Structure formats: C-alpha cells, structure tokens
Amino acid sequence: MIKTGNFSKLIKSTSQVVSNSYKTSNKAAVIGKKDVTQPPTLLLTNGNLAKSLPTGNFYVCSGPGVTTQVRFAHTDINVPDWSSYRRQDKKSTESEDTRKNFTYLIAGAGTVGGAYAAKSVVTHFISSMSASADVLAMAKIEVKLSDIPEGKSVTFKWRGKPLFIRHRTGSEISTEQGVPLSQLRDPESDSQRTQKPEWLVVIGVCTHLGCVPIANAGDFGGYYCPCHGSHYDASGRIRKGPAPLNLEVPTYVFADDGSLVVG
Amino acid sequence: MAATVGRICAGAGLLKTSNGAVFNQINAFSTTREWSKGRRMVLATVGALAGGAGALMFALDQSVKASDLELHPPKNPWSHSGLINSLDHSSVRRGYEVYKQVCAACHSMKYIAYRNLIGVSHTEDEAKAEAAEMMVTDGPDEAGNMFQRPGKLSDYFPNPYANEEAARAANNGAFPPDLSYIVSARHGGEDYIFSLLTGYCDAPAGIVLREGQYYNPYFPGGAISMAQALYNEVLEYEDGTPATASQLAKDVATFLKWTAEPEHDDRKRMLIKAAGMFSFLLVVTYYLKRHKWTNIKTRKIEFKPRK
Amino acid sequence: MALNSTLYNAIFKRTSTFVLLAMASTFFFERTFDLSAESIFRSVNQGKLYEDIKKEE
Numbered sequence: 001m002i003k004t005g006n007f008s009k010l011i012k013s014t015s016q017v018v019s020n021s022y023k024t025s026n027k028a029a030v031i032g033k034k035d036v037t038q039p040p041t042l043l044l045t046n047g048n049l050a051k052s053l054p055t056g057n058f059y060v061c062s063g064p065g066v067t068t069q070v071r072f073a074h075t076d077i078n079v080p081d082w083s084s085y086r087r088q089d090k091k092s093t094e095s096e097d098t099r100k101n102f103t104y105l106i107a108g109a110g111t112v113g114g115a116y117a118a119k120s121v122v123t124h125f126i127s128s129m130s131a132s133a134d135v136l137a138m139a140k141i142e143v144k145l146s147d148i149p150e151g152k153s154v155t156f157k158w159r160g161k162p163l164f165i166r167h168r169t170g171s172e173i174s175t176e177q178g179v180p181l182s183q184l185r186d187p188e189s190d191s192q193r194t195q196k197p198e199w200l201v202v203i204g205v206c207t208h209l210g211c212v213p214i215a216n217a218g219d220f221g222g223y224y225c226p227c228h229g230s231h232y233d234a235s236g237r238i239r240k241g242p243a244p245l246n247l248e249v250p251t252y253v254f255a256d257d258g259s260l261v262v263g
Numbered sequence: 264m265a266a267t268v269g270r271i272c273a274g275a276g277l278l279k280t281s282n283g284a285v286f287n288q289i290n291a292f293s294t295t296r297e298w299s300k301g302r303r304m305v306l307a308t309v310g311a312l313a314g315g316a317g318a319l320m321f322a323l324d325q326s327v328k329a330s331d332l333e334l335h336p337p338k339n340p341w342s343h344s345g346l347i348n349s350l351d352h353s354s355v356r357r358g359y360e361v362y363k364q365v366c367a368a369c370h371s372m373k374y375i376a377y378r379n380l381i382g383v384s385h386t387e388d389e390a391k392a393e394a395a396e397m398m399v400t401d402g403p404d405e406a407g408n409m410f411q412r413p414g415k416l417s418d419y420f421p422n423p424y425a426n427e428e429a430a431r432a433a434n435n436g437a438f439p440p441d442l443s444y445i446v447s448a449r450h451g452g453e454d455y456i457f458s459l460l461t462g463y464c465d466a467p468a469g470i471v472l473r474e475g476q477y478y479n480p481y482f483p484g485g486a487i488s489m490a491q492a493l494y495n496e497v498l499e500y501e502d503g504t505p506a507t508a509s510q511l512a513k514d515v516a517t518f519l520k521w522t523a524e525p526e527h528d529d530r531k532r533m534l535i536k537a538a539g540m541f542s543f544l545l546v547v548t549y550y551l552k553r554h555k556w557t558n559i560k561t562r563k564i565e566f567k568p569r570k
Numbered sequence: 571m572a573l574n575s576t577l578y579n580a581i582f583k584r585t586s587t588f589v590l591l592a593m594a595s596t597f598f599f600e601r602t603f604d605l606s607a608e609s610i611f612r613s614v615n616q617g618k619l620y621e622d623i624k625k626e627e
Contacts, residue, residue, distance in 0.1 A: 080565065097577075098574045100578055106551065108588065111592040112599050115592065116596055133378070137376065348615060349614075351618040353623045532607065535607045540603075
C-alpha cells in the first residue's frame with residue numbers, strides 16, 4: 001500500500017532539488033485566512049439533513065502528489081489502559097512461535113478440509129462426464145462360442161456396427177498363415193490378427209466406404225464387399241479391390257467358460 | 264487503499280450518502296399527501312378489514328376441507344427412515360421376489376435393469392440367472408426378422424403388456440402404473456404402498472363399486488381396480504422368512520423404495536461425510552474470523568469534541 | 571518451546587512448505603476420513619447392508 005502522504009514528500013523534495021521554471025507548490029487544501037465558525041445546526045429533520053449536504057460544486061483533488069488525508073495528532077487524549085489485554089505471565093515474544101503455530105495449524109487444517117471438499121466436488125463433476133452405466137452395460141457383448149459351427153461366420157450387432165465372428169477351418173488357417181506379407185496391401189500376419197487361430201473377430205465394415213461385406217464370398221473365400229468389389233481373405237485382410245486397409249479387429253478376450261467377450 | 268476506493272465510488276455516484284433527499288423527492292411525487300385525514304383513515308380501515316376477512320376465509324376453508332374421503336397412511340417405523348439409516352438389503356431382495364412373482368404379472372418396471380440388482384440384492388451370477396429367465400425380443404437379424412433371446416444384464420425388466428391399450432383392455436380399462444418410481448410418485452411414499460397393499464376391506468354402506476372394482480380406503484376415491492394381491496403364504500421366501508401378508512407388503516415397499524431411489528444409501532453415506540466436513544470447516548472458519556478481526560475488535564477510538 | 575520454533579521455522583514460515591504439508595496431509599486425511607465415515611455407516615446399519623446378506627450365502 002502506498003501512502004500518498006509519504007510519496008508527496010518525496011516528490012516535493014525532488015522538485016526542490018531540480019530547479020526549473022515551474023513554481024512548485026503543494027496545494028492540498030486551501031485554508032482560508034479567517035476561520036469563520038458557524039454554529040452547528042441541529043440535524044433533527046430531513047430538511048436540515050438535506051441542507052447540511054454540500055450543494056455547490058464539490059471538488060476532491062487526488063493523485064500521487066496531493067495529500068488527501070489530513071491527520072491531527074492529539075496531545076490531549078491519553079492512551080487508554082491496555083493492561084487487561086496484555087499477557088501478564090510472560091513476554092509476548094517468548095510465546096510468539098507457539099501462538100503462530102497454533103493459528104497456522106488451524107489454517108492448515110482448514111486448507112486440508114477445503115482441499116478434500118474441493119477434490120470431491122471436482123471428481124464428481126468430472127465423473128459425470130464419463131459414460132453412464134447403461135451405456136457401459138451395452139458396450140460389451142458376450143458370445144457363446146459353442147453356438148458357432150466350424151466354417152461359419154456369424155454376425156452380431158455391437159455398438160451399432162456388425163461384428164463378424166468366424167470359426168475357421170484347418171485349411172483356412174493354414175492358407176492364411178502361409179500368405180507371404182509381400183503380397184498384401186496392408187501387411188499384417190495372420191497371428192497378429194487373431195488370438196486363437198480358430199477364431200477370427202472383425203468389425204464388418206468395409207474400409208473403403210463403410211458397406212457391410214458378405215461372408216464366405218469373393219475370390220479369397222473370406223469376405224466380399226458388394227458395393228465396390230473389395231475382396232477380403234479369411235483373415236479379414238484386403239486382397240483385391242479399392243479398400244485401403246484390412247477389416248478392423250476389436251479388443252476381445254476369451255472368458256474361461258467357453259465364451260468370448262468383445263469390448 | 265480503502266480511502267481511494269471510497270473516493271472513486273463516491274465520485275462516480277455509486278455511493279449515495281443522502282438518502283433523506285431521495286426520500287423527500289419520492290414523497291413529493293406521491294398523491295396520497297393531498298388526501299384528507301378522514302379519507303386516509305377510511306381507506307386504511309377498509310384495507311385492513313378486507314385483508315383480515317380474506318385470511319379468515321382462507322383459514323376457515325382449510326380447516327373444513329373435506330372434498331375427498333381418503334384415508335391417509337400412518338407413518339411406519341421403517342428401518343431406513345433415519346438420517347443415516349440404509350435400506351434393509353435382505354428386505355430389498357425379498358421384495359424383488361414379491362415383485363417378480365406377484366406384481367410383475369400386471370405392472371411394468373421399465374427403468375430398472377437386471378444389472379442394477381448387482382451389489383444391491385444379488386450377485387452378478389444371480390442377476391444373470393434372473394435375466395436369463397425371461398425372453399427378450401431382439402433384432403432385426405440378417406434376414407430382417409425379430410427374434411427371441413434370453414435376457415442379458417443390460418436388459419430392463421420386462422413389460423407384461425405390449426402397450427398401454429393392451430394393459431387397459433386386460434384390466435377393465437384401468438392402467439397398472441409403472442412401478443419404477445411409484446414410491447416417489449405417490450403421497451405418503453412407502454407408507455402409502457404398505458397401507459394400500461394391506462388395507463383392503465369391505466366397502467362401507469353407501470359406496471357403490473362397479474364390476475371389477477374393490478374398496479380400499481387408502482386409495483383416493485376408495486374404488487380401486489387392483490384386487491388384493493398379497494395374502495399370507497402367497498409365495499415362499501428363498502431365505503425362509505415367514506411370508507405373512509404384512510411381511511410381503513413391507514418387503515415389496517422397501518424394494519420399491521430402492522427402485523425409486525437407487526442412490527438412497529450413497530446419499531446417506533454422503534450425509535455423514537458432508538455433515539462432518541462442514542461442521543469441521545465451520546469451526547475452523549469461525550476461529551480464523553476471530554483471529555483476523557481481533558485487531559479491529561480490540562481497538563478503542565476516543566473522540567473529544569472541541570470545547 | 572524449541573519444538574515450536576523448529577516447527578515454525580521448518581514449515582509454517584514459508585508458504586511453499588506450508589502448502590506442501592497441507593497437500594501431503596490431505597492425501598492421508600482423505601483416506602482416514604472416508605474410511606471413518608464408512609465405518610460409522612456400517613456400524614449404524616449393521617446387518618442391513620448388501621455385504622451382510624452376501625456373507626450368509
């Protein structure tokens with residue numbers, strides 16, 4: 001905090017050191033030569049009160065170079081007796097650390113409590129942004145693998161998209177594992193795309209323009225997209241046609257009771 | 264600093280120091296000053312009398328209101344009615360049995376899914392088994408046909424009727440309401456449910472019931488289209504609790520309380536934390552306020568007017 | 571007295587150490603407070619909670 005009184009002294013002294021043509025004066029308040037004291041009006045009515053307010057042009061000068069606070073040092077007032085407020089037993093400097101520690105400890109405890117409350121509020125708000133329980137419940141699909149016969153591809157609906165689960169035959173597995181990566185547009189080995197070689201799990205959306213491919217069709221015996229003629233093999237890899245990428249493999253785990261959990 | 268702020272505010276006219284002048288100005292616009300004293304007295308008297316009469320009429324009307332003959336349910340001592348008392352989960356589990364075997368024949372519960380039972384009354388495997396007991400229409404499949412499959416955890420409780428019209432047709436034109444939020448949706452809450460289920464009696468003289476209607480004093484109007492559903496031993500509880508009618512009603516009311524307020528227990532857990540935390544913070548804040556204000560509060564200002 | 575001045579000079583004198591201590595104690599306080607609130611809830615509602623009916627089976 002800057003006390004304008006102190007500051008103005010500083011300015012005054014500098015202006016006195018540097019001599020220039022300007023007349024330096026420190027006019028804070030103009031006090032008339034003659035003190036005309038008017039008898040104080042008794043402020044008892046609304047009218048009186050209203051009249052006691054300044055009516056004409058009223059100026060207040062302020063700024064760094066002007067003292068706006070006027071203090072009167074009184075010599076006729078005795079300093080009150082504070083002895084009942086003072087610590088009698090010991091000097092205040094001796095107990096200073098103890099007292100400070102106590103207050104800081106209370107302030108620290110308040111900070112801890114406030115931080116705890118703030119954290120729980122923030123976590124509540126943030127967790128309200130995450131997916132709700134009904135959405136999470138729909139995000140997983142459980143498939144009984146014993147229902148899918150060998151050599152068949154079954155379609156499920158998962159998160160609004162078709163999901164192909166293919167129970168591959170031994171000859172399909174050996175064919176796909178024998179394909180050299182140099183022949184592929186999007187080189188991925190068959191073991192990269194499957195967890196167990198008998199089961200192929202892919203999302204049934206053609207990587208070209210999003211059509212749904214037909215199972216067990218096309219030149220490579222896997223999937224065939226009827227829209228623009230993309231041929232996928234039995235590992236869901238693009239072999240022929242306009243599609244740029246292999247069919248997407250979602251995350252899935254084999255549960256121990258012979259079922260597959262996708263999602 | 265404070266002085267500067269005060270100067271700026273007063274200079275900009277934000278702080279008006281002369282309320283008296285403004286009051287005078289407002290008074291000058293008022294026309295009531297021109298009224299004679301007698302006229303003012305008359306108008307004030309008329310106003311007071313009119314207001315008093317209105318209040319009296321309202322109070323009289325409230326005291327004799329008897330527009331409907333309806334018995335209000337008594338307050339029962341539920342084990343969850345305290346400030347931090349949780350629901351009785353074994354009662355919720357029994358109440359689910361009652362709902363499944365009795366209520367579900369006519370009432371739907373479309374906002375509760377089988378997954379909601381997990382951790383409340385059933386384990387995950389039990390909830391899966393409960394869901395698998397019913398068949399759900401799903402589809403369409405590749406051929407465009409709808410098909411039936413056993414229920415999953417993500418499925419909601421089945422509706423006994425295909426639509427509202429079918430429900431009305433099967434129940435003499437009355438629609439069995441969805442029970443998901445019924446405890447919150449009826450005055451008296453779980454007390455009402457309990458009293459309604461156990462309160463069936465013969466109609467008093469003068470009350471005419473149409474065919475298919477029953478008398479229940481707790482039901483607004485008295486004539487209810489739902490027959491008494493709970494009798495002693497109407498079902499057998501899994502845990503061997505004697506299935507008296509009042510036990511069944513209590514359990515199903517507790518279950519419906521849970522479906523209406525699934526957050527009930529969490530809310531009461533939260534109360535313990537919030538009450539503890541806020542009372543602690545209150546004490547701390549009070550101490551700090553006293554600490555910060557001591558310098559101001561222990562100050563003495565002496566003023567000696569000029570002689 | 572010595573302990574008080576040590577404590578003051580080590581922690582409360584600087585805002586950085588003060589805030590650090592507050593954050594560290596918040597970590598422990600959170601756990602204890604949550605656990606004690608939960609134990610109050612459990613002791614009040616003994617026999618009614620889901621944990622109690624699960625044990626029976």
